[in-house]
Amino acid sequence: MKRQLKKVTSVCLGAILAASLTACGGNSAQQEPAVSAPVQNEQTTEEQKATESMESQASADVQESLWDLSGEITITAWNSSYTAIVEGADRFMEMHPEAKITVEQVADNTKLFTQLTTGTGVPDIMQFQNRDDLTAFDKYAGSFLDISDLMAKYEKDLVPAVIPLLKDGDTWLAAPWDVAPAMLFYRTDIFEECGVNPEDIKTWDDYIEAGKVINEKTNGKTKIMGFDYNGTSSFDMPLIIFYEQGGSFFDESGNVQFNSDAVTTAFGIFQKMIDEDIAMNLPNEWTDRITALANDSLCTVPYGVWFAGTLKENLADQAGKWSCIPLPAVEEGGNNQVNSGGSTVMVSSSTKYPELCKGFIEWFFLSTEGSRINMEVSTLFDAYMPAYTDESYTKTDEYFGMSPAALAAQLCEEIPDLPFPAYFTDIGQIFQSDAVGPVFVDGKDMDSVLTEATDKAQKQLEFLRNE
Template identity: 30%
Template structure:
């Protein structure tokens, strides 16, 4: 009898241990239905923590554990967890726009259908390019967050020295001509680019034309007319000596805050880096929309941006949903995101005074209003699940063009390589 009792005791202890281990590899913890975990990076973390404080006002037992890690670590762990059927994943994970479709296609049942939980009632509160991105077969699988609208950040002191008026820049041809004048008058480059390492400018120019590496039918589109036009702008900038080669993030930021370049076309999130790393340049900044390819053409585009998703393996998906619904639609939470340069996708707050106020750092210009005005005009594009390999080929073409290869030849070669790589 003692042996049987001892065996039962051992089995009970073992089962409790396994239950605890199994639960620690998903979002919730045993017996703790009021706690959710989230994975996010840098400036997103304090926004989540502030939202949790507000959510606790009506849900006092609620707990949020935010695990901060870099983007590469998030995607590495997320991919590994999804391949393992959800093992080790949190209740909430931050995913950038260009990664969403890849995960949804590769792991079609990996994320919670938030339409089934009622989020469609809030769908009209977000721009269509974000809701389309997060949708599959008519249902949404995530919560739009950082919008990533673009603009041209520029140094007002350099423009004034050169006698150039930023408001006169309407097209990319105007931009190039302004760059020539600035180069002549101040010996400053117009733009910093890592032509051998990143294609952010090219992507912005594709997006504003309503296309991307792939067209809406998921066909490779590196040789499209829109792609050629974008590369032609970059080629002209380079050939005219208007580009300062900036290898890597730190060099790019340093060139801007150090006054080595006059402009930086980028996403709204650049605001955070400029204001933090260039504090002594306050008042010497301005912003205009991206130039169009033709007079009166579209000047709205996207670069970056992110969304929150709930893995289907979450042990506490209902509470995770309740918190993220609150997070996504609470105006105070979304306004707090702007403090770090994140741009809310929630369109119901664009008439708030935060969007019309003058920003001292930007020479008292209401830059948030400028960015909000383009949100509804940002085209939805097809990133597909092959975004990463397509970007690699686009950067190769960009590098070859910068080193003298003909645009048509470089893009055709990259398109053929890309097709072979994704077959």
């Protein structure tokens, strides 16, 4: 299917990406009110349009002074990211008629991996899940353009945790798109009816106690946690507590270590939730979660800021019944900042138009104007921190009675470095299949399960490294 959006051509290559790929807006220079003018707290619509027009022109002028923006490029993106970048490409071409940008919608990167392997048909700019970046650098070495001349000057403006995923050694091979600071989404009406004060939830033990109260007050109808006990459809929930502790599937020597304190602590907390009957099993975690939320069987979800858009899209009738608070910590006063999702973009080393690629990346991913488009069109929380004072990030979202994006902006500066070394996804799949279900469903000894899964994953890692 093709559709023309002004000047941008969009090609649908697949179904909407699964939820695991769903998965971070004022000007960095704020406007000062004119001293001679009467006090006026809000700009008129016309003034806002004029301001945005000036910002667009300023961006265009800057780009023209740095990059040759003529040429024709193709970009691949998925799901809501696709919707946002279509709008961004359209606006960019209005400013730069000498540029032609085609945006292709993909369901995932299956086709891209084949293109990178064969070296044919590779798009000029391609979206990756940030967890796959370092694997791509290793597996497809030489396939990506060095964009250090663009990225190095923006390092101070980026969410610190994502920076290690953008570089191969000292060379910048990727630019960040969205990040996903995690928070606790909760049903305000259910909490109030059950007499639970969300401000009292500081630790996961507090969370468990709140769940017991809700379970009792609702006669077992409403649970505070839901996840796939078998891990087949997702293991995102245990990973949140794992990451909160700075956990990694690899030790300092680069060997697999599933049997770490971070894993056993996370598993222990979730086992306690099951034992206390405050959790529910979601065999198909994504769709079953939406169903459980719709019928009031589930009342909280700890997830990345992007989940705000999921709630609004799927549960519009619950507007005004949701809010967000920071995640509980393992220990009182401990870290409660976690990233849960996010993506990046890379440029093909074989592109004929590297300047156009870098110019578009700078405007769309490394400016307040581009971040505003991402937030307003697709509720994507960009990794470009100067945008976080923009009204698109700070204004109250009526669905929540607050701004999830503004909360996310407070929860991203101390996120532990993202533990996604090369082949993380491959090793994670073994953890998902060989560790989660055997512990939570089969009731096997945790230490034995984690040791066996570690041995299996280590053999697979050695195979991949020598492939």
